Each structure stands twice: as structure tokens, then as C-alpha cells.
Amino acid sequence: xxxxxxxxxxxxxxxxxxxxxxxxxxxxxxxxxxxxxxxxxxxxxxxxxxxxxxxxxxxxxxxxxxxxxxxxxxxxxxxxxxxxxxxxxxxxxxxxxxxxxxxxxxxxxxxxxxxxxxxxxxxxxxxxxxxxxxxxxxxxxxxxxxxxxxxxxxxxxxxxxxxxxxxxxxxxxxxxxxxxxxxxxxxxxxxxxxxxxxxxxxxxxxxxxxxxxxxxxxxxxxxxxxxxxxxxxxxxxxxxxxxxxxxxxxxxxxxxxxxxxxxxxxxxxxxxxxxxxxxxxxxxxxxxxxxxxxxxxxxxxxxxxxxxxxxxxxxxxxxxxxxxxxxxxxxxxxxxxxxxxxxxxxxxxxxxxxxxxxxxxxxxxxxxxxxxxxxxxxxxxxxxxxxxxxxxxxxxxxxxxxxxxxxxxxxxxxxxxxxxxxxxxxxxxxxxxxxxxxxxxxxxxxxxxxxxxxxxxxxxxxxxxxxxxxxxxxxxxxxxxxxxxxxxxxxxxxxxxxxxxxxxxxxxxxxxxxxxxxxxxxxxxxxxxxxxxxxxxxxxxxxxxxxxxxxxxxxxxxxxxxxxxxxxxxxxxxxxxxxxxxxxxxxxxxxxxxxxxxxxxxxxxxxxxxxxxxxxxxxxxxxxxxxxxxxxxxxxxxxxxxxxxxxxxxxxxxxxxxxxxxxxxxxxxxxxxxxxxxxxxxxxxxxxxxxxxxxxxxxxxxxxxxxxxxxxxxxxxxxxxxxxxxxxxxxxxxxxxxxxxxxxxxxxxxxxxxxx
Numbered sequence: 001x002x003x004x005x006x007x008x009x010x011x012x013x014x015x016x017x018x019x020x021x022x023x024x025x026x027x028x029x030x031x032x033x034x035x036x037x038x039x040x041x042x043x044x045x046x047x048x049x050x051x052x053x054x055x056x057x058x059x060x061x062x063x064x065x066x067x068x069x070x071x072x073x074x075x076x077x078x079x080x081x082x083x084x085x086x087x088x089x090x091x092x093x094x095x096x097x098x099x100x101x102x103x104x105x106x107x108x109x110x111x112x113x114x115x116x117x118x119x120x121x122x123x124x125x126x127x128x129x130x131x132x133x134x135x136x137x138x139x140x141x142x143x144x145x146x147x148x149x150x151x152x153x154x155x156x157x158x159x160x161x162x163x164x165x166x167x168x169x170x171x172x173x174x175x176x177x178x179x180x181x182x183x184x185x186x187x188x189x190x191x192x193x194x195x196x197x198x199x200x201x202x203x204x205x206x207x208x209x210x211x212x213x214x215x216x217x218x219x220x221x222x223x224x225x226x227x228x229x230x231x232x233x234x235x236x237x238x239x240x241x242x243x244x245x246x247x248x249x250x251x252x253x254x255x256x257x258x259x260x261x262x263x264x265x266x267x268x269x270x271x272x273x274x275x276x277x278x279x280x281x282x283x284x285x286x287x288x289x290x291x292x293x294x295x296x297x298x299x300x301x302x303x304x305x306x307x308x309x310x311x312x313x314x315x316x317x318x319x320x321x322x323x324x325x326x327x328x329x330x331x332x333x334x335x336x337x338x339x340x341x342x343x344x345x346x347x348x349x350x351x352x353x354x355x356x357x358x359x360x361x362x363x364x365x366x367x368x369x370x371x372x373x374x375x376x377x378x379x380x381x382x383x384x385x386x387x388x389x390x391x392x393x394x395x396x397x398x399x400x401x402x403x404x405x406x407x408x409x410x411x412x413x414x415x416x417x418x419x420x421x422x423x424x425x426x427x428x429x430x431x432x433x434x435x436x437x438x439x440x441x442x443x444x445x446x447x448x449x450x451x452x453x454x455x456x457x458x459x460x461x462x463x464x465x466x467x468x469x470x471x472x473x474x475x476x477x478x479x480x481x482x483x484x485x486x487x488x489x490x491x492x493x494x495x496x497x498x499x500x501x502x503x504x505x506x507x508x509x510x511x512x513x514x515x516x517x518x519x520x521x522x523x524x525x526x527x528x529x530x531x532x533x534x535x536x537x538x539x540x541x542x543x544x545x546x547x548x549x550x551x552x553x554x555x556x557x558x559x560x561x562x563x564x565x566x567x568x569x570x571x572x573x574x575x576x577x578x579x580x581x582x583x584x585x586x587x588x589x590x591x592x593x594x595x596x597x598x599x600x601x602x603x604x605x606x607x608x609x610x611x612x613x614x615x616x617x618x619x620x621x622x623x624x625x626x627x628x629x630x631x632x633x634x635x636x637x638x639x640x641x642x643x644x645x646x647x648x649x650x651x652x653x654x655x656x657x658x659x660x661x662x663x664x665x666x667x668x669x670x671x672x673x674x675x676x677x678x679x680x681x682x683x684x685x686x687x688x689x690x691x692x693x694x695x696x697x698x699x700x701x702x703x704x705x706x707x708x709x710x711x712x713x714x715x716x717x718x719x720x721x722x723x724x725x726x727x728x729x730x731x732x733x734x735x736x737x738x739x740x741x742x743x744x745x746x747x748x749x750x751x752x753x754x755x756x
Contacts, residue, residue, distance in 0.1 A: 057081050059182050068293065068296070070195040078155055088153055108159050110132070127158060206271060206303045206404075229252075232252070233249045234264075235277045236275050237275060275298055319416070335377070341371040341373065343399070343400045349365065357382070393414075394413070421507055423441065424443075427517050437490065441458070454485065455505070457472070463495045496553070498520050502515070528546065536632075538668075544603075546561060546600040550596050559589040561586070565584065568608035568610055569612060612632075639673070641661075649753035649754065664712060677733050701719050726756045
């Protein structure tokens with residue numbers, strides 16, 4: 001069954017190979033996976049053998065091509081199969097063969113892969129491997145990685161060794177490469193009973209000597225090999241030589257300890273890397289033997305030197321008397337320490353030293369710092385605090401020196417500028433007492449540096465306040481050069497007069513500026529008087545005179561006089577175009593110049609009894625005045641006495657009735673009205689009646705007083721008499737009351753004709 005499967009695989013491969021036109025390595029692809037090693041031919045069978053069945057494979061590379069190893073050590077050879085672009089190819093067969101007559105043996109080979117692709121050692125002189133499909137690490141020890149070898153995709157390997165001295169000549173063959181000129185490589189390995197130690201790569205300061213020591217020993221027992229020749233050659237790098245002769249090539253023999261030593265020095269101390277090639281030769285034991293080359297190697301000597309750099313920074317500008325900082329940084333960017341590092345900074349006049357960190361040694365304007373040794377690639381920062389004392393442009397330079405002639409310098413310019421303050425204050429020249437006074441303050445920095453911490457204070461004089469305070473404070477902050485800050489504030493005057501107030505601006509560094517403003521506060525002063533009758537009777541007219549005067553020192557604008565009529569007085573007329581509106585008489589007088597007077601009149605009519613205050617008010621811009629006049633409105637009784645007889649004439653013996661009426665036609669009540677009647681001789685009293693009781697005695701009839709008679713009310717009394725004698729008689733009535741201004745009674749008579 002196994003044979004049939006193999007034949008079938010071959011047939012399938014052949015078919016695929018023919019269908020592909022011999023362009024692919026198909027006979028590898030279709031092999032089945034497995035752990036056993038399956039040996040195969042390197043070329044395809046009849047039909048494909050005579051053509052290039054793997055056109056992708058172009059070149060075989062084997063490294064190292066020639067080298068020397070101590071006996072009893074292992075050596076790894078790495079083979080790479082490449083395409084036309086130099087790209088490594090995977091799954092390509094490589095055969096390893098040790099030529100007849102060579103010493104050495106194949107120890108192991110790359111056995112990665114599956115079955116026909118898996119590597120195998122046929123015997124100690126022949127092996128087959130295939131290039132890898134991925135990257136691998138080949139290790140000689142699980143713990144020690146020092147001898148690990150990196151195997152990359154498209155590479156494969158073989159390990160050889162020899163227990164005796166001699167040469168191993170190998171043939172490495174890639175059967176997939178069609179070109180006979182490129183499918184074989186012939187590496188050579190020289191095995192010697194010697195091992196050696198090359199001097200390690202080293203780094204030294206420039207200008208210092210450096211010893212190169214090579215040690216040669218037997219590989220078999222480790223004993224030193226005396227008399228071997230070691231050639232040293234300076235291959236590249238800065239100008240150097242071997243001491244003491246000064247050549248670039250020198251030979252030295254190993255001593256009893258197996259060591260050969262030479263000293264490398266520089267012609268001049270400069271940085272760089274020297275590559276030193278070394279070759280170990282073993283002299284022949286007899287004249288018939290050639291000199292044997294045991295090994296070739298190289299090492300490097302890196303010369304390093306200190307460097308010194310310095311930077312210095314400072315603000316571009318600063319103000320007069322202002323403190324500021326210089327920052328100095330000293331750096332050694334080199335690979336060696338800089339020794340005896342000294343920094344010097346000489347401050348220019350006008351820049352005063354304040355402090356530094358670290359502290360400097362100060363001598364006048366000169367500052368020094370002894371930094372000692374500055375390690376490689378290290379920096380030291382110095383901070384210097386200074387203060388400007390005058391204006392101008394100052395360039396401050398700091399320098400640094402160190403051993404090996406190192407020096408550097410850095411400068412930093414700073415312009416010292418000074419601010420200057422200018423203060424302007426504006427406001428009205430003249431205001432009324434009641435006006436709001438607006439002041440504008442402009443503070444300008446006329447200097448070339450910033451003015452900092454600017455403040456303005458205005459102490460108002462007595463009679464002026466701002467929001468209830470007499471001190472106004474304004475914070476101006478920082479004002480750049482050439483710029484201004486504008487502020488306004490309002491004030492009020494509590495009295496008239498002339499006021500001069502001063503504003504003071506201050507800033508850091510003792511800057512000050514002042515500005516004053518003169519203000520005249522005026523006030524129109526209105527004087528108002530009002531005169532009129534002290535008493536008027538109801539229904540009668542009452543005239544009032546109003547006088548308004550501006551007694552101030554400025555015109556009274558928009559002067560208005562208002563007379564506020566009480567309810568008991570009715571408007572009749574007004575002078576000067578006074579207008580009645582909402583119970584008030586208003587005069588629009590316009591502007592009253594200082595000491596101007598205006599007289600106004602108003603005529604009213606008394607409507608109600610009582611005492612009335614007629615008030616007037618004058619107003620103008622920032623002024624007012626009031627005045628009033630009181631008038632008493634009284635009523636007046638108007639007593640009308642009337643009398644008549646009811647029968648006239650009458651016959652003697654008959655009676656006559658006299659009717660007496662008193663009517664109050666006035667506007668006030670009358671009191672204690674007393675009626676007295678006188679009967680003529682031709683008549684005699686019979687009876688009497690009326691609003692009050694009466695009494696007749698002889699020829700006189702007296703009625704009790706009427707206590708009160710209201711306005712428009714009538715009172716009546718009657719007297720009955722009898723005619724006793726013929727004649728033309730007169731019946732007389734007399735009346736007196738409290739309101740009569742005269743003591744003479746009011747008298748009335750009524751004539752009656754008596755006949756027989």
C-alpha cells in the first residue's frame with residue numbers, strides 16, 4: 001500500500017509539473033506530512049530533469065565562506081537560496097558534503113520540515129536540508145544564549161567540528177538552481193589547536209594611551225602558546241599610531257603567558273573610532289612547514305572627549321529698578337567628563353547683582369562659579385538675580401572654560417525701559433448745584449517700559465462727594481508703553497462755590513503724576529412772596545399777588561410758578577397768561593436772570609366759609625421756593641325787617657293786627673334778635689304772638705330774644721291792638737341783634753287810619 005501511494009504521489013507531481021510548465025517547485029508541495037525522514041532525489045525524474053524545474057531559485061549563498069576555529073569547537077554554516085531580486089526562498093533543498101581528504105565531520109543539520117522536506121544527515125560527510133518557512137533561533141544551550149544563531153526565512157544550516165588540526169573543505173549544493181555556476185559554494189574551515197581572546201571594544205578619553213592585548217592558548221589543554229606572531233593594523237578612524245615607533249602597523253610575539261601587547265595612541269586628541277585589525281600567525285616548527293594563520297579579528301577603539309556649551313537667557317525687556325533673572329546653563333554634550341569647569345559672568349554697569357543659585361563668588365561686577373567636573377552629557381543650571389539701575393540696552397555675556405582648552409560663550413541682551421506717567425483730568429467748568437459732575441481721568445504711560453501697579457487717587461474737597469465718599473480710588477493695573485487708561489467718576493456738590501480738586505497717579509518705581517481741575521458750582525436762588533386779603537365774605541372776590549425773584553448768581557432756567565387753589569376759592573382770572581389746570585394755576589416764566597423779579601396776580605371768588613391757605617410754589621433748574629397767604633372767608637347776615645297791618649282803615653272800637661317778619665337774607669346766621677313794638681296813643685294793646693313770647697305793658701310790647709336766625713330763614717311775630725280814638729296813627733317796631741354793627745336799632749313804622 002505504501003508503494004502504491006508513493007507512485008500515485010509521483011504521478012500527481014509529474015502531472016502538476018507538466019501542467020505548470022516547469023515554473024513551480026510543485027513536487028515539494030504535495031508531499032504528505034509526517035514525522036519520518038523520506039529521502040528523495042534532488043532533481044525531478046525523466047522529462048523535467050533536463051530543464052529548469054525551479055526557475056525562482058537563482059543563487060546560493062553560504063556564510064562564512066572561510067574562517068578559523070579552535071579544534072574541538074562547533075561551527076555553524078548558514079545557507080540561503082535566493083531569487084533574482086535577492087529574496088530568500090523557502091522549502092529549497094540544500095546538500096552538504098565534506099570533500100575527501102578534509103578533516104572534520106558533520107555533527108548535525110537542519111531537520112525542520114515534513115517527510116521529503118525534512119532535513120537529514122546521511123553520514124558524517126553528507127547531509128540534506130531544506131530552507132525554512134519562518135524565522136528561528138538556533139541555540140547551543142537552553143540557558144546560555146551567547147552562542148545563539150538567528151535563522152531567517154529562506155535559510156538552512158549545518159554544524160561541523162574537528163578534534164584535530166587541519167582544514168575542512170566543503171561543497172554546498174542547491175540542486176534546484178539550474179545554473180551550474182551558481183548552485184555550488186565551497187566554504188573552508190581551518191581548525192587549529194589554539195584558541196584566542198581578542199581585546200574587547202573599548203572607549204577612552206581622547207589623548208590617552210590604550211593597551212591592546214591578545215591572548216593565545218592551546219584549545220586542547222588551555223596552556224599558553226608562546227612565540228605566536230600577532231599583527232596589529234590601524235584600519236581606519238582618526239589619526240593614531242602604535243607606541244613607541246609611531247607606525248600604523250606593528251607586530252608583537254606572545255610571551256610565556258601567551259599574551260601579545262601593543263599600545264595605541266592618538267596623534268592629536270580628537271573624537272572618533274579606530275578599527276584595529278588583528279591576525280595571529282603560528283611560526284613553523286621546521287623550515288619545511290609554512291606559517292599557519294590561526295585567526296583574524298578586529299576590535300574598535302572609541303575616543304571620546306568632553307565638550308562644553310553654554311546658553312544664557314534673559315527677558316528681552318525689563319523696567320528700571322526692576323529685578324529680573326539671567327538663566328545660565330552649562331552643558332557637557334560630550335562622552336567624557338569636563339574637568340575644572342569655570343563659569344564667569346561680568347555684569348555690565350547698570351545691572352546690579354542681587355543673588356544667585358548656586359551662590360557665586362562676587363568681585364565687583366564679576367561673578368564666578370567653579371563647577372569642578374561636569375559629567376558627560378550632564379548640565380548645570382545657574383540662576384542669577386539682578387536689578388536694573390538705569391535705562392539702556394545691556395548685553396550680558398557669560399563664558400565657560402574647562403580642561404583640554406574647552407571654552408564657550410553666550411550672551412543675552414536686555415533692554416531696560418522706564419515708564420513715565422502723564423495724568424489728564426477734565427470736567428465741566430461750571431455746573432448747577434443739583435447737576436451731576438462727571439470727571440474724566442486719563443493716565444498715559446509716556447515712557448518706553450510698562451508702568452505697573454498704577455493707581456489713581458482723587459481727594460475731593462469739602463462740598464463735593466462721589467457716592468457718599470470724598471476719596472475716589474481707581475486701579476489702573478499695568479499700562480504698556482505708549483498706552484493709556486481712561487476712567488470716569490461722578491460727583492455731587494452740596495453747596496455752591498469754587499472747588500479745585502487734585503488727582504494723583506502713582507506706579508511702581510516711584511512714578512507719580514498729578515492733575516487738577518477747577519469747578520464753579522452756582523445756584524439760582526428763588527424767592528417767592530404771596531399777598532392777599534386777610535378776610536373776605538362769601539361770594540365776594542379775593543385777589544392775590546405773587547412775586548418771584550431770582551436772588552442767585554446764575555439764571556434760573558425753566559422757571560414755573562404754580563398756585564394751588566384751595567377748595568374754598570374759585571379761579572376767576574390770572575395775569576401773564578396763567579393757565580388753570582387740574583385745580584392749579586400755572587405760569588411758564590422761562591428764564592429768570594439773576595436779580596430778575598416777576599409779579600403775578602390771580603383773582604378768585606370765595607365759595608365756602610373758613611380759613612384757607614392759598615399756597616404757591618416756584619421751581620426752576622436746581623431751585624425752588626414756596627409761599628402762601630391765608631384768607632378767612634366769612635358769611636354776613638342780611639336782616640330784613642318788615643311789618644304791615646292786616647286791616648286799614650279800621651273803625652274805632654275794632655282791632656288791628658300788625659304782622660312783623662324778620663328775614664335773614666345774608667350768608668351768616670344772626671343771633672339774639674330782639675323785637676320791641678310801640679303802640680300809638682289812639683290804640684291799645686290786646687295781645688301778641690310769634691316765634692318768641694311777648695309781653696305788653698302800656699304802650700310797649702317786648703318779645704323775648706330770638707337766639708338764632710339762620711341764613712334764608714324768616715321769623716314772624718304778631719301784635720293785636722284796638723282802635724280807641726280816630727286819627728292817622730303810626731305803629732312802630734324796633735329790632736336789634738348781635739350782628740348789627742351799630743347800637744341804633746332798626747326801626748319800621750306802619751300807618752293806620754282810624755275813623756269813627
